[in-house]
Amino acid sequence: MFSERKVLLVVNPISGDVNKDVIFERVIEKTNEEGYDLRIYSTTGDHDLETIQEMVTNIKPERVLVAGGDGTISLVAETIRHSEIILGIIPAGSANGLSADFGLSGSIDQAMEVAFGDKSICIDAVSINGDISLHLSDIGLNALLVKNYEDSDTRGKMGYAREMLRTLSEHENFEVRITTDKGVIETEALIVIIANAQKYGTGVSINPIGDMSDGFFELVIAKKLDFIETAKILAGNTDFNPEIMQVVSVQKATIECLDKEAHFQIDGEYKGMVKHLETHIVKGYVRVAIP
Numbered sequence: 504m505f506s507e508r509k510v511l512l513v514v515n516p517i518s519g520d521v522n523k524d525v526i527f528e529r530v531i532e533k534t535n536e537e538g539y540d541l542r543i544y545s546t547t548g549d550h551d552l553e554t555i556q557e558m559v560t561n562i563k564p565e566r567v568l569v570a571g572g573d574g575t576i577s578l579v580a581e582t583i584r585h586s587e588i589i590l591g592i593i594p595a596g597s598a599n600g601l602s603a604d605f606g607l608s609g610s611i612d613q614a615m616e617v618a619f620g621d622k623s624i625c626i627d628a629v630s631i632n633g634d635i636s637l638h639l640s641d642i643g644l645n646a647l648l649v650k651n652y653e654d655s656d657t658r659g660k661m662g663y664a665r666e667m668l669r670t671l672s673e674h675e676n677f678e679v680r681i682t683t684d685k686g687v688i689e690t691e692a693l694i695v696i697i698a699n700a701q702k703y704g705t706g707v708s709i710n711p712i713g714d715m716s717d718g719f720f721e722l723v724i725a726k727k728l729d730f731i732e733t734a735k736i737l738a739g740n741t742d743f744n745p746e747i748m749q750v751v752s753v754q755k756a757t758i759e760c761l762d763k764e765a766h767f768q769i770d771g772e773y774k775g776m777v778k779h780l781e782t783h784i785v786k787g788y789v790r791v792a793i794p
């Protein structure tokens with residue numbers, strides 16, 4: 504059957520611990536029912552951005568569905584940025600931070616309903632030294648945890664707990680200067696989070712005022728915490744205490760590490776050590792289907 508209504512499904516075959524066969528079956532079934540012409544792309548880890556970009560240009564889909572983690576979602580978002588094409592998320596990564604913020608539970612049934620539903624919002628992104636962050640990026644403690652977890656060959660809760668303890672023993676606070684149009688903050692920090700959203704994938708709410716569509720992002724600056732409190736936060740057992748963290752809503756900021764380089768991660772992907780970050784909001788970056 505010929506159809507003008509096209510859907511592109513992008514699947515990361517290696518992400519998370521999720522059986523992609525079920526996803527294929529459900530998407531094929533749903534697109535048949537709704538009369539969509541379906542195209543499928545499985546990522547290879549090599550030149551995926553260029554290939555997806557070309558497919559989007561040629562196919563002109565109404566929706567692009569992504570079954571993968573935050574890395575694959577960011578990649579696809581880049582290919583449909585500033586367009587009316589709707590991004591449908593089928594959570595299938597290891598952490599699924601973005602999906603959690605959109606209220607997606609992880610069930611395929613719910614994801615399908617949402618991805619083909621008629622509710623969507625246009626979300627902002629944050630540009631950090633030229634890279635795009637859709638969710639939460641940070642320097643300091645959590646970025647070191649992301650690095651340690653990526654470097655370790657264990658997975659699952661036990662592996663996470665072990666890396667968390669190692670991270671707590673290795674981490675050192677750093678001196679930071681943050682310059683925004685609201686003034687200059689100079690402080691010792693445990694972590695500085697550049698937050699477009701509200702919650703980490705663990706469910707910890709670190710930015711309760713976060714709104715992905717408001718034209719602002721938040722800088723969440725946490726100072727020294729004690730060992731137990733920090734462990735609870737990393738493990739996802741408690742939210743940040745407002746007494747020891749400062750939150751500023753901005754459109755632009757310069758972040759400088761004054762005494763040493765700090766570990767840096769974007770949306771769950773470790774990016775190395777940095778001393779200087781230039782950040783600014785990119786309004787209306789991508790349209791996402793929501794519950």
Ligand SMILES: Nc1ncnc2c1ncn2[C@@H]1O[C@H](COP(=O)(O)OP(=O)(O)OP(=O)(O)O)[C@@H](O)[C@H]1O
Pocket residue numbers: 515516517518519546547548549571572573574575576595596597598599600771
């Ligand atoms: N076929 C493939 N083989 C190997 N690596 C791949 C393949 N397809 C994509 N990748 C890699 O997968 C990474 C993106 O993974 P993604 O973020 O989707 O899942 P994840 O890491 O399991 O989940 P999360 O981001 O939620 O932790 C990229 O580094 C990309 O290069």
